[in-house]
Amino acid sequence: MLTLSEINNKVKEYFAAETFTGIPRQLYEPIDYTLAQGGKRIRPAMLLAATQMFGGDLETARYAAIGIETFHNFTLLHDDLMDQSPMRRGKPTVYRKWDENTAILSGDAMNILAWRYFLRTPHHNLHRILQTFEKTSMEICEGQQYDMNFETQNDVTIEEYMEMIRLKTAVMLGGALKIGALYADAPDNDIELLYDFGIKIGLAFQLRDDLLDVYGDTATFGKQTCTDIRDNKKTFLLLSAIKKASQQQKERLQNLFAVSPNDTTAKVNEVIDIYNALNIRHDVEKAINNLHNEALSKLGLISQPESDKAPLYELTKQLLNRQI
C-alpha cells in the first residue's frame, strides 16, 4: 500500500519516463513545455489512489494517469489563450511564448495526445473508461463556456455558479477517481460514491480558492490576493454577498464590479469592507465545511477498509486545509 507521498512520486516517475517531443517540433515543443512545468498533478494522483484503494495494479492505470493530466494541461493552455493570461506557474503562457495559432494547434494536439495515452493499455473496462473520460472532457468545455458567459451575465445565481464550477473543476476530480476505480474493477456502488466524493472535494476546493483570493496569506498561498475583485470576477464570495446585501450594498457592489480603475486599492478595500460587514468569510467557510463533511461521508461509505482510503483522506486534507 503506497502512501500519498509515494503515489505522488509514482506520478513524477511516470512523467519523467515520457517524451513529449516530436516532429514537427513547432507542434510538440509547446506540449513538452506545458507538461514539463509540473504543477500539483492532483488528478493523476487521485486516479492512482482510486486504483490502489480497490486492489488494482497501478501499472494498468499508468497511461490513463498521464492522459488525464495531459488533458487537464490542454484545457489550461487553451483557457490561458481565451483569458489572455500572460503567465502560468511563473512562466509565460504558450500563446505569449509562441503565438496564438501555436497555442490553438498545440492544444488540439494535446487533446488528442490525452486519448493516445488512454488507448495505450488495453483493458476489459476500456470502453467504459473512455466514455467516462469523454463525458468529463465535454463537461469541462461546458463549464468553461458558462464561465465565459458569466463575464457578461449580470444575474448569475449561486446555483448557476455552483453548476459552473462543478463542470469546470469538480467533474475532472470525480472523473479521475472513477477511471482509477474502473481499472481496479470496483463495484458500481463504490464507483458512484467515489465520484460523488470527487465532486464535493472539487466544489470545496474551488470555494476555498475563491476565499483564499480575498482572505489568504500571500506568503503561504503564493498567489496575489484579491485578483478576483480587481478582475471583476463573479465568485462565490461576491454572489453570496449580493444575495445577502441590503439594496444599498448590492448597488454599491454592482457598481464596484463594473469599473476597472488604474489604482484598485480603494475599490478592493471597499469590497472587503462590505464582505466583512456581511460576514461573508464565515458563510463561505461554512459552505466549504459542509462540502468537506459530505465528501468524507461518501468516502466513509465505500466498502473498502479505512486504511486503504488513507491516501485519499490525506489528499483531501492537503487540498482543503491550506493556510488561510
Added chain:
Amino acid sequence: MLTLSEINNKVKEYFAAETFTGIPRQLYEPIDYTLAQGGKRIRPAMLLAATQMFGGDLETARYAAIGIETFHNFTLLHDDLMDQSPMRRGKPTVYRKWDENTAILSGDAMNILAWRYFLRTPHHNLHRILQTFEKTSMEICEGQQYDMNFETQNDVTIEEYMEMIRLKTAVMLGGALKIGALYADAPDNDIELLYDFGIKIGLAFQLRDDLLDVYGDTATFGKQTCTDIRDNKKTFLLLSAIKKASQQQKERLQNLFAVSPNDTTAKVNEVIDIYNALNIRHDVEKAINNLHNEALSKLGLISQPESDKAPLYELTKQLLNRQI
C-alpha cells in the same frame, strides 16, 4: 449492395437523424451551425463504402461515419480561425459569426464530440479503430503545422510538400477507409491496400486542387481561380516550377511570391506565363495520373469481387475527374 449515390443518401440520413444542439447553447450552436452546412461528406461515404465492401453491416459503422465527419469539420473550424478565413461554404466562418474564443472552445468540444460518436457503438475491434482514429487525428495536426511552417519557409522541397499534404489531407481518407474496413473485420493485408489507396487518392485530390486553382474553370469548379498565387501559397505547381526553372525564372518567381500588390492581375499573369513556359500543367497532370493509377492498382489487388468495389471506383472518378 448500395451504390455510391445510395451510400451518400445514407450519410445524409444519418446526419439528419442527429441533434448537435445542447446547453450551454453558446457552446453547441457553432457546432450545429458547422455540421449543418453539409459539404461533400466524402470521408463518411468512404468509411461506409469500405465497411460494405467487406460485407459489414453499415449500421455498426454509422456513428464512426458521423464521428469522422465531425472531426474533419472541427479541423476546418480551427483552420479557418488560424488562417483568418472569413467564409466557408458560402457562409461566415465561426470565428467571424461569433468570436475567436467561441471558435476555440466550440472546436475543442467538436473534437471531443467526434470521440463520443466513435464510442457510441461497442465493437470487438474498437480499440484498434480508436487507435487508427487517434493516429490519423494527430497526423492531421502535424500536417497543419507543416502547412503553417511553409508560409515562412523559403526552401520547401516537393518531397516536403508531398509529406505535408499526406498528413493534412490524405491520411484522413486512408484512415476513414481503414476504420470502415475494421468494422467489417477485413483481412489485414486488404486493410493495408485500402489505406494506401486512400493515401494515393488523397494526394492526387490535393494536387488536382492545386491545378484547378490555376487551370480550373470558375463556372464549373465554383472557386475563385489563382487564389493560391494571390496568397503566395506554396503549391505543387510553384514548387515544380521552381525546381525546373532557369536561374532567372526562379528568381522572378521568388520575387513574385514575396509581394502582395493591391491589383494582382499582372502578378497572376506573369506567374501563369512562367508556368506555361515550363509546361507545369502537363507535369502536374502526369503526377496526378500516376497517383491515380497507383491508387487503382491498390484497389484492384484487394481480395474482394470487383463489383463490391464499385462505389469506391465511382468515388475516385468523381474526386479526380472534375472539370479542368
